[in-house]
Amino acid sequence: MxxxxxxxxxxxxxxxxxxxxxxxxxxxxxxxxxxxxxxxxxxxxxxxxxxxxxxxxxxxxxxxxxxxxxxxxxxxxxxxxxxxxxxxxxxxxxxxxxxxxxxxxxxxxxxxxxxxxxxxxxxxxxxxxxxxxxxxxxxxxxxxxxxxxxxxxxxxxxxxxxxxxxxxxxxxxxxxxxxxxxxxxxxxxxxDVADFAPIAPSALPQEAVHALLTDLAGARRPLVVTSYLGRNPQAVAELQRLVGPLGIAVLESVPNAVNLPHDDPMYQGCQWNEPRQNPLLAEADLVVVIDSDVPWIPTVSKPRGEAKIWHLDVDPLKQDMPLWSIPARRVFRVHAETALAQLNAGLDRISLDVARIGERRAHYARLHEERKVALARAEAKPAGDRLTAEYVTACVRAHVDADTIVLNEGITNYPVVVNHIAPTRAGQMLNSGGGNLGWTGGAAIGAKLAAPGKTVIALTGDGSYMFSQPSTVHWMARQYGTPFLQVVFNNRGWRAPRYSTLAVHPAGHASRAADIGVAFDPPPDYSEIAAAAGGAHARKVRHPDEVESAIAEAMHIVKTEKRAAVLDVWLPHLMEG
Structure with a gap:
């Protein structure tokens, strides 16, 4: 039939x-x-x-x-x-x-x-x-x-x-x-399926290639801002080829992929919802936005008024967003890898001021090193008995190798995970790219099916863990042989709504309240849910002295026993700090 x-x-x-x-x-x-x-x-x-x-x-x-x-x-x-x-x-x-x-x-x-x-x-x-x-x-x-x-x-x-x-x-x-x-x-x-080929990648007009290279060569403080260029690993390689020789800084804004290896001297970190002006944006006289939905939040942080802004994007009109704009005077719908390859190919056709490029490369390399020192200080093992997300993430990083994929759904700890996993390879870390919580669990299964030889580590908030349908996720992980490590940052509730409220009403009643309706306290037994549903290894972690051994044990179980593991890591309560 x-x-x-x-x-x-x-x-x-x-x-x-x-x-x-x-x-x-x-x-x-x-x-x-x-x-x-x-x-x-x-x-x-x-x-x-x-x-x-x-x-x-x-x-x-x-x-x-x-x-x-x-x-x-x-x-x-x-x-x-x-x-x-x-x-x-x-x-x-x-x-x-x-x-x-x-x-x-x-x-x-x-x-x-x-x-x-x-x-x-x-x-x-x-x-x-x-x-x-x-x-x-x-x-x-x-x-x-x-x-x-x-x-x-x-x-x-x-x-x-x-x-x-x-x-x-x-x-x-x-x-x-x-x-x-x-x-x-x-x-x-x-x-024949070949008759339905996807649209070919879009390129920059040749005039724009020359004009952008001229602007990049002549700028004092050129800056690339990107969010999802790294969905295509080849685009990352082209970006790295461009920014190193030209001494161009790269700032990630709400990144959902690895857009530049974090050990590259031109990498300058990431910005999310920080309520302060980003100094790189304030300093830049040329900003090139490449593949970013939210390159900055203008009420708190934006480029200076006289900065020249270019916008290169696979979706520059943001057609699904009713309200969107940035003050870019040159806007192009392009494929990032293709456009960056054009720029790299055109470098030998423009004159470069070696002294200018050397100065800005040294400037950004110095900022890169200062940032590295600050991050190392933040991720030090706590002296007391309270855990920090920075320390936990750094301990996870010790187990990340070339065959590891990290999934980031840390929510208010998104930047912590990006900063302290510090990925050095394209494709090594991902997040959902959207705003709905509960992506990590199913995504870990899909990632493991796509790359069975990789180790998958998922870092998630406790609220997003509950959204992810963990009983379904961990039944599937056992059923289809997709073990992964899941680290739950447990602060006993949704911290993001509290932060949002304080940003609008910093001295209001909610700022002084002990309960604003966002806590799960006492919380469910997150790791035991996974154990009951899918035979996962389950462990609570409450003290800094337990972290390294707990992660090592869990990684051993994932790799050798081929079982999922869930670590329920207790951070300070969401109503503290």
């Missing part, structure tokens, strides 16, 4: 999709039958990963794509499963991560007119006016499959959108009757 579902699965496999992160329902009999038939016949199809929670399915697909660069598929149940994707939809959209989401739909016949017609009460209740509209605002493309005869073209077209800049999620839906449609396999044989 060759059905639309068979053709759909073939189309995914031919497009390079390895996994179906699936939460099956009453709308998927044809898919389930096609998969079972393929297994019985020994026909290769994408592997099914059963996901008891839809949000974890999408975060796992995201984690895989962030490591592999290839979209995976997520299968959910009608509009209910679509809504249960929850905030993970936001993350894949804002993080520009390619993924294909397929949802079934209630049958459109009710008297047995077609195979797959309604035969369960739920199919009347789950028939809604605009199922695609639930997620349309986050998708690069959405469509309904209305016949199996063009299902391969529709699938490949959606993936063409997903893999074209700016990349992102796509959504397909199909009713049971469509997915059950019998097809002639010979009619599908001549179709």
């Amino acid at each position: 060759y059905t639309a579902s068979t053709a759909f699965l073939e189309a995914l496999a031919e497009a390079g999709v390895e996994y179906l992160f699936s939460n099956f329902g009453s709308d998927h009999p044809a898919l389930i039958e096609a998969l079972a038939e393929a297994r019985a016949a020994g026909i290769a199809m994408p592997k099914v990963v059963t996901c008891p929670n839809e949000m974890v399915a999408l975060t796992a697909a995201q984690g895989h794509a962030q490591v592999s660069g290839r979209a995976q598929a997520v299968i959910v149940h009608v509009e209910c499963g679509t809504q249960s994707l929850a905030g993970a939809v936001h993350n894949v959209s804002k993080g520009r991560v390619p993924v294909l989401i397929f949802a079934g739909a209630s049958p459109f016949t009710q008297f047995g007119e077609m195979k797959g017609s309604r035969n369960e009460f739920i199919q009347w209740i789950q028939d809604v006016h605009d199922q695609r509209g639930i997620v349309r605002g986050y998708m690069r493309y959405d469509a309904e499959l209305r016949t199996g005869r063009n299902i391969k073209q529709m699938t490949w077209r959606s993936l063409q959108f997903a893999h074209s800049d700016p990349k992102g999620p796509v959504y397909l839906m199909g009713a049971r009757e469509v997915m059950e449609e019998a097809l002639d396999p010979a009619a599908q044989a001549g179709l």
Whole structure:
């Protein structure tokens, strides 16, 4: 039997999709039958990963794509499963991560007119006016499959959108009757996924290459600000080739990838929500923003008024953001690797003031060393019995090698993790790229599936750990052999809302209150949740003397026993400090 579902699965496999992160329902009999038939016949199809929670399915697909660069598929149940994707939809959209989401739909016949017609009460209740509209605002493309005869073209077209800049999620839906449609396999044989290639990378106009190089050569304090250039490791290499010889500083703003190795002398650190003017921005006379959604927060920190600003971005208009602007006079939609390679290729066609470049390179190298000393001081082992996130993160760093991927969902400890993991290789550290919490757990599973030989370490706040559906995550980690270390920064609640409130009302009633409704105190037993759900190693860590041995033990278990490990690390209470 060759059905639309068979053709759909073939189309995914031919497009390079390895996994179906699936939460099956009453709308998927044809898919389930096609998969079972393929297994019985020994026909290769994408592997099914059963996901008891839809949000974890999408975060796992995201984690895989962030490591592999290839979209995976997520299968959910009608509009209910679509809504249960929850905030993970936001993350894949804002993080520009390619993924294909397929949802079934209630049958459109009710008297047995077609195979797959309604035969369960739920199919009347789950028939809604605009199922695609639930997620349309986050998708690069959405469509309904209305016949199996063009299902391969529709699938490949959606993936063409997903893999074209700016990349992102796509959504397909199909009713049971469509997915059950019998097809002639010979009619599908001549179709070729190569006919649906993603859009080629965009380059800078040659005039702009010369003009930007001239500005970079003539500036006294040139600065590159970036956030997600490092999603493409080749772009990192091109950036490093450019900034070293020219003595250009690099500042990360809300980074969600490794944009420049932290041991490069031109690396000047990262900025997040710090309520102060960044001195590098204040000093720069030329700022080149490359791939950044929030290069600065203008109410507290911005470039000086006379600074010349260039903006190079895969998405310079920020089309999904109603309010957005920076005072850039030269703006280009470009592929960062391509544009940086153009700049590097054009270096020998401009004149360089060796003394000027040497002075600014020495200036930034000195600032780099001063920052390094300050970070070392901050991560020293505490003298008392209270842990610090800086010390814990530095102890984790001791176990990070060339085969380690670090996932950062530290929330108010985001900058701590970036600063004290201090990654030195492109692709070594990631975060969700969005603002919805709960990404780390599923993403760790996806990252491990994409790179089985890598060690995955996830650093997360306790609030985001709870959002991540840990019982589902750790059941899946055991079921599919994806062990990882998860370190929970436990400050007994959500510290971010407290910080936000203090930023607006620094001397208000909330600043003096002992409880503002954001604490989980006493907290759940985070590590034991993972142990119960997936046999994970569980341990609480409350004292500085316990940290190094606890991490070493956990890493041994992850690497040798192939079990996940969760360390519940108790930091000072969120209402302190």
